[in-house]
Each structure stands twice: as structure tokens, then as C-alpha cells.
Amino acid sequence: MEKLKKKFGKKIFPEPAEETPVVVPEKKEVLPNIKIVPLGAGQDVGRSCILITIGTKNIMVDCGMHMGYQDDRRFPDFSYIGGGGRLTDYLDCVIISHFHLDHCGSLPHMSEIVGYDGPIYMTYPTKAICPVLLEDYRKVQCDIKGETNFFTSDDIKNCMKKVIGCALHEIIQVDDQLSIRAFYAGHVLGAAMFEIRVGDHSVLYTGDYNMTPDRHLGAARVLPGVRPTILISESTYATTIRDSKRARERDFLRKVHETVMKGGKVIIPVFALGRAQELCILLESYWERMALNVPIYFSQGLAERANQYYRLFISWTNENIKKTFVERNMFEFKHIRPMEKGCEEQPGPQVLFSTPGMLHGGQSLKVFKKWCADPLNMIIMPGYCVAGTVGARVINGEKRIEIDGKMHDIKLGVEYMSFSAHADAKGIMQLIRQCEPKHVMFVHGEAEKMEFLKGKVEKEYNIPVHMPANGETCVIEVEPKMDIRVPLEKINKSIALDPNPSKLECPFVAEIVYDQEKETLDVMPTTRLVETEDFMRISLSLSEIIKVIKIDWNQIAADLIIYDPNLQQKNDGIEMFHGEITLLANNEKGTELEVIWDESREGWARVVRSSLLRYASPEQTPPPEPQEPPQEPIPVQA
Numbered sequence: 108m109e110k111l112k113k114k115f116g117k118k119i120f121p122e123p124a125e126e127t128p129v130v131v132p133e134k135k136e137v138l139p140n141i142k143i144v145p146l147g148a149g150q151d152v153g154r155s156c157i158l159i160t161i162g163t164k165n166i167m168v169d170c171g172m173h174m175g176y177q178d179d180r181r182f183p184d185f186s187y188i189g190g191g192g193r194l195t196d197y198l199d200c201v202i203i204s205h206f207h208l209d210h211c212g213s214l215p216h217m218s219e220i221v222g223y224d225g226p227i228y229m230t231y232p233t234k235a236i237c238p239v240l241l242e243d244y245r246k247v248q249c250d251i252k253g254e255t256n257f258f259t260s261d262d263i264k265n266c267m268k269k270v271i272g273c274a275l276h277e278i279i280q281v282d283d284q285l286s287i288r289a290f291y292a293g294h295v296l297g298a299a300m301f302e303i304r305v306g307d308h309s310v311l312y313t314g315d316y317n318m319t320p321d322r323h324l325g326a327a328r329v330l331p332g333v334r335p336t337i338l339i340s341e342s343t344y345a346t347t348i349r350d351s352k353r354a355r356e357r358d359f360l361r362k363v364h365e366t367v368m369k370g371g372k373v374i375i376p377v378f379a380l381g382r383a384q385e386l387c388i389l390l391e392s393y394w395e396r397m398a399l400n401v402p403i404y405f406s407q408g409l410a411e412r413a414n415q416y417y418r419l420f421i422s423w424t425n426e427n428i429k430k431t432f433v434e435r436n437m438f439e440f441k442h443i444r445p446m447e448k449g450c451e452e453q454p455g456p457q458v459l460f461s462t463p464g465m466l467h468g469g470q471s472l473k474v475f476k477k478w479c480a481d482p483l484n485m486i487i488m489p490g491y492c493v494a495g496t497v498g499a500r501v502i503n504g505e506k507r508i509e510i511d512g513k514m515h516d517i518k519l520g521v522e523y524m525s526f527s528a529h530a531d532a533k534g535i536m537q538l539i540r541q542c543e544p545k546h547v548m549f550v551h552g553e554a555e556k557m558e559f560l561k562g563k564v565e566k567e568y569n570i571p572v573h574m575p576a577n578g579e580t581c582v583i584e585v586e587p588k589m590d591i592r593v594p595l596e597k598i599n600k601s602i603a604l605d606p607n608p609s610k611l612e613c614p615f616v617a618e619i620v621y622d623q624e625k626e627t628l629d630v631m632p633t634t635r636l637v638e639t640e641d642f643m644r645i646s647l648s649l650s651e652i653i654k655v656i657k658i659d660w661n662q663i664a665a666d667l668i669i670y671d672p673n674l675q676q677k678n679d680g681i682e683m684f685h686g687e688i689t690l691l692a693n694n695e696k697g698t699e700l701e702v703i704w705d706e707s708r709e710g711w712a713r714v715v716r717s718s719l720l721r722y723a724s725p726e727q728t729p730p731p732e733p734q735e736p737p738q739e740p741i742p743v744q745a
């Protein structure tokens with residue numbers, strides 16, 4: 108009794124005492140847990156870095172940089188991993204979801220400075236673009252800001268040598284137990300969700316994703332049948348159900364048009380790849396349609412470089428781009444030209460797409476400082492900005508901002524339009540519905556927003572939702588999965604007996620017992636359980652009298668033998684299933700038929716009773732209802 112604190116599963120059917128066990132447990136499995144610790148992006152946006160442990164395997168997903176800090180806080184705290192030992196000894200692999208620096212920015216620091224020599228996985232486009240963005244960022248930090256304690260160009264090169272490219276849907280066996288698989292995530296070129304699997308348990312990590320296609324990329328797509336134990340989803344826009352895209356686009360075009368008509372300058376800080384391309388396509392066609400000739404500039408080199416990547420990875424874009432690419436390159440623009448040196452000093456209106464997107468340094472910050480005091484000008488922030496960046500302070504409406512030790516008055520118009528491709532509340536709910544995870548975890552979002560969506564998911568889908576803070580360990584107790592071997596002979600017999608052959612269910616009789624001390628599962632026949640654990644077996648008999656015109660035992664036996672080929676016909680009745688269903692005459696005249704059955708045979712008793720109703724006398728009430736064979740697994744006699 109002591110050991111049996113908790114019982115799993117449902118008693119399927121108690122077996123007859125003399126029967127040998129049908130079910131053979133393949134192995135007693137120690138219950139594995141899934142442990143997840145965010146080192147970044149726990150109740151926060153920025154510096155995504157999450158440690159996942161499934162059984163004995165340790166995986167890091169994303170290794171981002173926090174753009175809001177200039178000191179070591181921008182890196183995840185690697186000393187946390189494996190008690191401060193060598194990362195290579197502890198981590199089985201690192202996976203990067205996409206090229207945004209808040210997801211991959213700390214990678215060279217981790218691999219070359221902290222030291223990690225194990226495998227790093229990312230999709231092929233991410234592998235191509237990642238080093239370019241890392242180098243751009245390094246230049247801003249070292250050449251412009253004069254930092255000396257930062258990773259070098261060589262560090263980036265050496266780090267990238269450790270990277271293994273992955274194709275979509277390809278199952279990559281990291282070792283004999285751990286496998287990973289990438290799915291299309293939309294968001295930016297090459298962005299992927301990753302399924303991480305160890306045995307029966309899996310984690311689906313979304314990275315950043317969007318569930319609706321945009322002008323140049325498709326919507327996130329997970330293959331049917333992917334059912335993760337836990338889904339780790341970003342929640343940047345957890346409380347937003349964004350207005351229609353068209354309305355947002357119209358609004359954007361109107362704001363830009365109004366400003367340039369008044370002679371103002373518009374700056375749009377963007378990331379090099381992603382939203383930039385989408386907004387360029389939009390503005391280009393508007394300029395064409397309205398026959399405008401105000402210059403539009405794009406950060407030097409970026410347009411060409413972006414072009415090259417989209418051409419190389421055309422299969423990652425949406426159908427529309429793929430089609431038009433053959434006739435015309437969607438990213439070769441008539442109205443948008445590369446930025447000329449000093450063009451921000453030119454008098455008169457202009458539009459400038461400039462990097463980086465959060466005004467945390469580089470050219471966009473330099474131009475912003477020059478334009479921010481003129482109320483004729485406008486800044487359009489098309490994406491999310493991490494707290495602490497100049498971009499975030501501008502969005503918050505601050506009127507005086509200190510940048511690099513100098514105060515700036517912010518007089519230009521500020522518009523925040525969320526064009527960045529993240530899933531909104533509707534999209535997140537849609538993904539959960541699609542992949543039916545057992546647990547959900549939110550990361551990459553703000554705590555209050557997560558809390559709101561957590562309530563919604565728990566209420567609507569009845570799935571537990573976790574939202575650990577950075578450094579907080581979340582342990583997911585997984586339900587054990589067990590392999591059970593049923594002899595073929597039993598299965599064949601069951602199929603032969605089943606009155607509904609399309610229903611290929613194999614009945615078996617067993618108790619599933621969980622030992623809480625040893626954390627093991629066992630399958631045992633009810634009889635054995637009764638013997639070993641001092642349980643008393645109580646059986647309950649039920650009976651019903653059916654009024655009939657006449658009892659013909661031969662006829663009845665012939666009817667019922669299809670349900671039990673071993674049925675015993677006696678002089679005064681019939682025994683089925685070793686006497687667990689008995690049929691007797693209830694009076695001398697033979698006008699009352701009594702059916703007695705064990706509670707455990709309720710399913711079969713229904714079938715038998717329904718079959719007998721054809722002999723019922725007209726006075727039998729209530730009128731018989733047609734009966735289906737039992738829906739639960741059908742017991743088989745050994």
C-alpha cells in the first residue's frame with residue numbers, strides 16, 4: 108500500500124482470475140523532466156538566450172545581445188551554465204533562431220571569449236547573414252564608439268566555423284538521442300522555429316515569428332503532427348490584435364507624404380534586412396503612383412547586400428516575390444537610391460531609411476541627432492525598441508534625451524507604427540491551437556502582457572502556461588509514455604471477434620501503477636496487483652429481466668456465439684465470458700429471461716441485451732433502443 112500513492116491511467120478492464128497477463132511492460136521508465144531557464148528574454152524583450160534540459164541533454168537556444176546596455180550586462184550570464192565549468196562539457200548544442208542581434212549578438216563572445224567548441228546550428232540564410240550583421244555591429248562599437256574590450260573580426264570568423272547549416276524540415280541528429288528540426292517562421296529571411304527532441308519529449312522554440320504573410324515573406328508554418336511537450340513562444344505583441352495591415356500601410360504613406368509636402372525630412376530607422384525591404388517596396392510603388400520626386404535614400408551598401416541575399420535564398424520568400432523575381436528584381440528600386448555622403452545635410456525634403464533600427468548607435472543615431480530639433484521633420488519607428496535604447500525613449504515621448512553626454516531637444520514628430528513581424532495575440536493562440544502542446548511557456552515579452560495572454564490560454568485551452576523570469580528554473584514534469592507489447596495472437600483474436608471490423612482496437616487488461624518513491628511505472632495484471640498489494644477485489648453483479656414469448660436456448664446460443672466463441676450452453680441457460688455474463692430462465696413458463704452480468708462486462712452486457720430484445724414479447728416496455736457494440740476496448744478471452 109505504501110508504495111501506491113498515486114495511480115495513473117484508467118482501469119481498462121479487470122481480467123478473469125485465471126487469465127495470464129496480456130500486457131508486457133517493455134521497460135520501467137524513469138520519468139524524465141524538462142528544465143528550462145531563461146538567461147535572457149525571461150519576462151523581457153531583448154537578449155534571447157534560453158537553456159533547455161531534456162533528460163540528460165542540455166541545449167542553448169539563441170545567444171542574443173541586449174541593445175539597452177553598453178557593459179557586460181548586454182551578454183547573457185554564461186557563468187550560470189553548468190556551474191561555471193567549460194561550456195563545451197556541459198552543452199550538447201547551441202541553436203540560433205534568426206539573425207537579429209538580440210538573438211545571435213553574443214555568439215562570438217560566447218564561443219571565442221568565454222569558450223565553446225561544440226556544434227552551433229542555424230538555417231543557411233541565417234548562417235550567411237549573421238556574420239555580416241555581427242561585423243556591422245562590431246564596427247559601430249569599436250570604430251565609432253571606441254570600445255576595446257569587444258570581439259574582433261577574427262572572433263566572428265572563428266565562431267562561424269563552428270556553425271552547421273540546416274535546411275527546413277530536415278531532421279538533424281545531434282547525437283544518438285538528441286535531434287533537431289527547423290520550421291519556417293516568417294519574421295525575417297531565414298528565421299526558423301526549432302523542434303528539439305529527446306526520446307518521446309520535445310520542445311518547440313519559436314524564436315520570433317509571424318502567423319500572417321507580409322509583402323516579402325510567408326507565414327510561419329509547422330508541419331501537421333508536430334505535438335511538442337512544451338511550446339516556448341515569443342510574446343512581444345501578446346496583448347495586441349493589430350489593426351488591419353492595409354490601414355497601417357495607408358497611415359504610414361500618408362504620414363510620410365504629409366511631412367515631405369511641408370518640406371520636412373523623414374527618418375525611418377530599420378534593421379538591414381526584413382522590415383526595411385517591405386517598407387521600401389511599399390514606398391517605391393507609392394512614389395510611382397503619386398509621381399513624387401522627393402529623394403528616398405537607403406543606408407549605403409545595405410540595399411545591394413540585401414538584394415544579394417534575397418536572390419540567394421529566394422525559396423525562403425513568399426510566392427509573390429518568387430514569381431516576380433523572374434521578370435523583375437523586386438529589390439531593384441527606381442526611386443530609392445543608396446545614400447550619398449552628406450545627403451542628410453541637403454536642404455529640402457527627403458526620406459531616409461537608416462540602420463540600426465533601435466537608434467542604439469551608428470548612422471541612424473547620427474542623423475537623428477542632426478534632425479531631431481526641427482519640428483518640420485519626422486521620425487517613424489517601424490518596430491519594437493528594447494528598453495534603454497534611444498529608440499525606446501523616443502517612442503515613450505521623451506522631449507529631452509541625453510545622447511553621448513549631450514542633451515538633445517526632441518521637437519520632430521514621432522510616429523510609432525508596429526511593422527515588425529511578430530505574432531500578435533491572435534497568431535500566438537493560432538499556433539497553440541495548431542500544435543496542441545502539453546505546456547506553453549512565454550518568453551520575449553513584458554510580464555504584464557504575458558500575464559494577460561497566460562490567462563487567456565489557460566482559460567480557453569486548459570493548458571498550463573509558464574513565464575519564468577531570467578535565471579528562474581522552470582521544471583516541467585512530463586507525463587510518462589510507455590511502450591506496451593501485446594501478442595499478435597491476441598490482436599488477431601480481438602479483430603476476429605470485433606463485430607465492427609473497422610474498429611481496430613486491441614483490448615487488454617491491466618493496471619498501470621506508479622511508484623512515487625522509485626519514480627517508476629509498471630504495468631501489471633489486476634490479479635497480480637490484488638495479490639501483491641493486499642487489495643481486496645470486489646465484484647458487483649447486475650441483472651435485468653426481459654419478457655419474452657418463448658426461450659429457445661439453441662437459437663439464442665447461435666446468436667451470441669459471434670461475441671464469445673467459447674460460450675457455454677447449459678440445459679437451463681447460457682454462460683458467456685467465463686460466467687461473467689449468465690442467461691437464465693426466471694420462471695417456469697419460460698416467458699422471462701434473466702441476464703446477469705459482472706459490472707466489468709457492462710459494455711458486452713449491453714450488446715447481449717440488445718441482441719436478445721428480438722425475442723421480447725410485445726408487452727416488453729420500454730421499447731428497445733438499438734444498441735451499438737461497446738465503444739471501449741473489447742475483452743478477449745485467453
Ligand SMILES: [Zn+2]
Nearest residue numbers: 205207294315
Ligand atoms: Zn527578431
